[in-house]
Every structure is written in structure tokens, then in C-alpha cells.
């Protein structure tokens with residue numbers, strides 16, 4: 470699969486097979502996150518990969534969307550927003566790395582879904598994330614057990630203008 474196909478074929482997957490993600494496949498996904506660009510290359514980011522069933526269950530109780538219980542792994546993206554020099558870019562850095570992982574997952578046949586609707590304070594407490602860090606979002610990972618239709622996207626002319634915000 471080409472990288473473009475991995476991007477264009479990706480859908481948010483909210484239902485997963487009861488099948489572990491092999492360690493080498495998971496590590497390829499994490500490597501795609503590690504290689505992401507970062508402002509001044511400071512990388513003020515950290516990801517908690519949750520694949521322990523007990524912790525996953527507790528983590529999922531903090532998430533508003535219930536399907537996550539079925540996901541065999543969840544990546545919790547954290548940003549050191551108070552970091553020297555590039556703290557203001559920490560969320561962007563974490564987001565880029567997470568989307569790299571989402572696309573890598575797609576290329577490897579692994580479904581994913583971004584999750585914003587969680588209780589950040591509970592997640593921080595449970596995973597021992599430092600108080601002054603931000604939990605940017607979660608990404609679920611798992612072999613898909615659904616094939617959602619493509620979601621309607623805004624037309625290209627509504628999203629992109631050439632040379633000026635307004636034509």
C-alpha cells in the first residue's frame with residue numbers, strides 16, 4: 470500500500486477484532502511517531518502505550534465513547550506545554566506524531582480512532598502524567614471489525630484557497 474493509499478483509505482475505526490497487535494507491528498507504528506518532525510527538534514512529548522487489559526479497562530472508563538473497551542491498545546499522547554523554548558508547539562508536535570502513527574497503522578492494516586472525549590484529569594492520575602503536562606488526545610489501535618463508509622469531507626474549494634484566504 471502506498472502512503473497516499475494509507476491516508477486516503479483510513480477511516481476512524483470504532484470496532485475491533487479480539488486480536489492482539491504483534492509487538493513488531495506495534496513497534497513499527499511507534500517508530501513512525503518517533504520520526505515525526507518537532508519544533509527545534511526538542512520533542513517535548515511522551516506517549517503512554519496502554520496494552521495491559523486491566524489498565525485499558527480503567528482507561529476506557531474515562532472515555533465517553535464506550536467502544537474503546539474493545540481496542541487492544543491505546544496510545545495516550547502527552548505534551549510538555551511548559552517546556553522551555555517550544556512549549557507552545559508541544560501540542561502540535563504530539564499531534565503530528567500521533568497522526569504519523571495513525572497513518573502507519575492504516576498502512577499496516579490496523580484501524581485507529583482519535584479520542585478527545587475523555588476525562589483528562591482521570592487519565593493523568595491513572596497513568597501518572599505530570600500535572601503540568603497536557604493529555605492531547607488518545608488514539609485507539611486494533612484490527613478492524615467494521616468497514617465504515619468514507620465520511621463526508623468539505624469540498625476542496627471550501628478548504629483551500631490559493632494565494633489569499635479569500636478569493
Ligand SMILES: Cc1cc2nc3c(=O)[nH]c(=O)nc-3n(C[C@H](O)[C@H](O)[C@H](O)COP(=O)(O)O)c2cc1C
Pocket residue numbers: 479480481482483534582583584585586587606620
Ligand atoms: C481531535 C479529534 C478528536 C476526536 N475525538 C473523538 C471521540 O472522542 N470519539 C469518537 O468516537 N471519535 C472521535 N474522533 C474521530 C472523528 O469523529 C472522525 O475523525 C470524524 O468523524 C471523521 O471521520 P474519519 O476519521 O473516518 O474520516 C476525533 C477526531 C479527532 C481528529
